[in-house]
Amino acid sequence: MNQLNILPPEPFNEETFDQIQQELVQRINLQNSFNKEDIRLVAGVDLAYWEEEGRTRAVCCICVVDYTTHEIVETKSLQDEIKVPYIAGYLSFRELPLILDTFNQLENDPDLVMFDGNGYLHPRHMGIATHASFYLNKPTIGIAKSYLRIQDTDYEMPASESGAFTDIVIDGEIYGRALRTQQQVKPIFVSCGNGIDIDTSTEVTLALINKESRLPIPVRQADLETKKHRAARR
Template identity: 60%
Template sequence: MKEAKLIEEFTTEQRALLPKVQLKNTFQIDKIQLVAGVDLAYWDVEGKTYGTCCIVVIDFSTHEVVEKVHSYGEITVPYISGYLAFRELPLIKAAAKKLTLQPDLFLFDGNGYLHYRNMGIATHASFYLNKPTIGVAKSYLKIDDIDFTMPENREGAYTDIVINNKIYGRALRTTKNVKPIFISCGNWIDLETTTDIVMSLVNKESRLPIPVRLADLETHVKRREY
């Protein structure tokens, strides 16, 4: 299928899902027991692209790993900026089906509401996982040529990312003297809770929340294996 046709089809689906996004909590934060990090990695072999999705589940209180699953397969959807979810969802769904434990919340290495059409991977995937989601990006996705404001150099400092008078996400400094990350609601969660949860999952080993960092590390392991 030609790219223009794919973009038309993908855009239609994103726009249909957007009214169903709720940037408010559908859970009680003190009831959260398990949280999961999700990340993907890709590589090419003989002209074909393959990928792996790794999901790492940790105990929200102790931060101990309680389950790890992954999926693997050939990637058939081309990379199109702004439509990454359609490339990644088949592997995400395949990995999630292998979970024997059910996380209360999923954190993605990628964007959620901070997206051209407010439908980044964390937001889009929520409809298939049926759980609240958070987007955690290492780099900034510039939308409508709007830059972010650098937060103060202290742990927990943040600045809202405002585009067309709407808050899309936050630039969050999780660690002093380390560059910020870019967080956004995925779905069924508000931005204040998103910020609190991300900060509660950061330790001295990384600026990323623990489950996202562990999922990222796991993708490197699986890529080497395959």
């Protein structure tokens, strides 16, 4: 993993967070940094939060899936207190430390990482999928279950068939896609994280869909794991 500083010195504030993101955004690569034929393992990442004795805690779950067989290869989970305050638009700073600590537990090295959240589809193109890529040194994809509205731009609903999509274009630039992964189910919102293009992000996402969910398998499994861990704490 990259040894970039994850967080600036305290106190944490929007100004210092913004400065880091403005530096990182210059390094985003929306082209494939890999050969699609080499994808073997894909990881899905999700977090869930709860309050415990007046403190905010979270669990990060990472599920590694075989890209070809869809079999679950490995699942790791880690809980910790979250000390970075919530600042709208800068959620990645709150989540990154726990995500990276959880990644360090993996016994398998994924070729690509999908996040339950946005990537390039973000006001500064720095959703968690994009931001985390600079520390993981891996191509990443953002998979969001709901639409993050940017500059009052709505998305156009894709046709009701598997694989149908509409591009989310803001100021002439593609931020992401509304993608229908199953016929007559709500679309998901796919965006590049880093080191991958939007067409490949879409292709990989669709290749990891099964009949159980509109979400790709790695993200779906990570989401189920986080819910299970959070429920056990209540």
